[in-house]
Amino acid sequence: MVKAAVLDRLWSRMSERGDFPMLSQSLRTTMAAMNNDDLDFSGLVQVVLSDFALTQKVLRLANSAMYMAFGGNITTVSRALMVLGMDAVGHLVVGLKIVDHFHHSVPRRIDAKLELNRTLLSGCVARKLTERGDLRAGEEAVVCTLMRQIGKLLVVFYLDTEWDQIRRQIETNVDEAEACAAVLGVTFDEIGAEAAVRWRLPEMIRAGMGEFDPHDTDEPKQVLWLRAITNYSTDVASVLTTPNMPDWQREARIAELALRYGRALNTDPDVLVEMSVALAREEDGEGVMREIVELRANADAIAREALDPEARISAGVEDLRALKSDSALSAALALASETVHAGLGFARTVMFVRHSSGMFKARMGFGPKIEAALPGLSFNTAFEPDVFHLAIANSVGIFIENARDPKMVARLPEWFRRSFADTRSFVLLPVMGENQSTVALLYGDWCQADEARRISQGEMAALNELARELGRFFSHAPMQEMEML
Structure with missing residues (x-):
């Protein structure tokens, strides 16, 4: 079984x-x-x-x-x-x-x-x-x-x-x-x-x-x-x-x-x-x-490719560019998620997609036991004073180096603390649609058991480029495909 x-x-x-x-x-x-x-x-x-x-x-x-x-x-x-x-x-x-x-x-x-x-x-x-x-x-x-x-x-x-x-x-x-x-x-x-x-x-x-x-x-x-x-x-x-x-x-x-x-x-x-x-x-x-x-x-x-996160993310950007804009949205999301997960060696990666209901819902993820966690990962677009709402209002990625800092813990939503209590640090990468509104949010983290990591300037630039490339697939996705995600 x-x-x-x-x-x-x-x-x-x-x-x-x-x-x-x-x-x-x-x-x-x-x-x-x-x-x-x-x-x-x-x-x-x-x-x-x-x-x-x-x-x-x-x-x-x-x-x-x-x-x-x-x-x-x-x-x-x-x-x-x-x-x-x-x-x-x-x-x-x-x-x-x-x-x-x-x-x-x-x-x-x-x-x-x-x-x-x-x-x-x-x-x-x-x-x-x-x-x-x-x-x-x-x-x-x-x-x-x-x-x-x-x-x-x-x-x-x-x-x-x-x-x-x-x-x-x-x-x-x-x-x-x-x-x-x-x-x-x-x-x-x-x-x-x-x-x-x-x-x-x-x-x-x-x-x-x-x-x-x-x-x-x-x-x-x-x-x-x-x-x-x-x-x-x-x-x-x-x-x-x-x-x-x-x-x-x-x-x-x-x-x-x-x-x-x-x-x-x-x-x-x-x-x-x-x-x-x-x-x-x-x-x-x-x-x-x-x-x-x-x-x-x-x-x-x-060996260089395996050790260089920026190069691996840039290669993923090129793979996305090779896809036609009317390609299946799910294929583009999977490619982007896997690129980031493998490139940065994240413990967990989750792709949130905005639905017409005004909810950001977890569409797919990578990492141990992530599939069981996906149904409980969602949040409303209505403003809350937390880091996720800060991210969807931003045009570029955010890196949180210490998720255990008391000031940061206060900015973490309850659903996140419940699901990812062992997070050491994480990245939130907004994906903008053609009207400059956030249509998706890519999350990736390292756990307490992982070696401490930082995101370099070059890596963040590559991540933002990947997000920009991913955004074009949303403008061509049929509404029914968006709702099925």
Whole structure:
């Protein structure tokens, strides 16, 4: 029950970004089309035709040398489906949709780009391993390989704050599965398995995503083969992208993997090593390895980014600017809240939104036990001599360094003292609408147990810029969306 509750909460937060539900619907539509026995393939044809790049990819594959025996010059998706088969095209669509989604939603953070490229590289390894065999099985193996890492990608892309906590534990040599479980209560693999279920991926793919055990005699041969490819490809991509590893050590690690998986893959270990090492030197795979090398060369920027709150908030401002003004308000609010929460390392962050009733109500929040507290966090716009009403009458952010000072305690509303009694210091950031009235208020705090912090002039300037950027989304939000917040 605890695991289910955590996963539901994760899905809710990911859905707030706006693009995640579209990916889910696209994958479910593809799987439904694949499972349809209608011989005109109309469902899957429509899925492919709805995406120009995907259409070209399918047609190029159908016209490749491998399928010239079928007549060549294939110009329709329907004919391509007949040549390639429903399963092969369906799996190709799923793989490309997943990759395309993360390409378009990739944050500006270097670590997120590295994780995406590591996943893409593992897909390149899987495709290399299967390119001479059955296309259907090969594309299925690529999907399994991508899906094996989907849990980690979802956390990196959608749960910035939690990923920062997980990454800090990993940097102290804690196993990443243990670190994820400690922070989220579930592992990356469990999140990936849940994604596969919610996207209604076939049982074979769900099974193929699992951990490879060379001594397993209970699973079907096809499952063991898929797991061998999935695990080998993932492990090789990890070795190839490990920073500061000498070439001799890299090749030695890959040789160890080749010996372990060679029999299950029915491939000579020396051939596996040659193929895998060659990927590090090739410029194919849409430049995946080249980009990884470039990102790795700038790896110190990751550390600077993690330690520089002002830079992280400024990056969040750029992400907001990249969104169209008519984007879902909830997506903009989530992005701004997560940026501030992660950038300043707040213990708790709460976004208050003004309703037509004249109430500021907590819309979303981050931090321990925050969801249970949200219903009790609200205040009326009618003036009260407290710091919250001072903030909504202000045009810039306010930093309260000592919330325990008796003079400040007198300025804290009762509902706040009841909910956040352990607050050490906090920030209130007003968001102004087009008529210069306050439409939202972003709150973030550090608790008594946290190290004492101050807000620098540069950080406050970056926060005010973020608030100004966030304000434009309110002028385009429909009234019903405002009332639902």
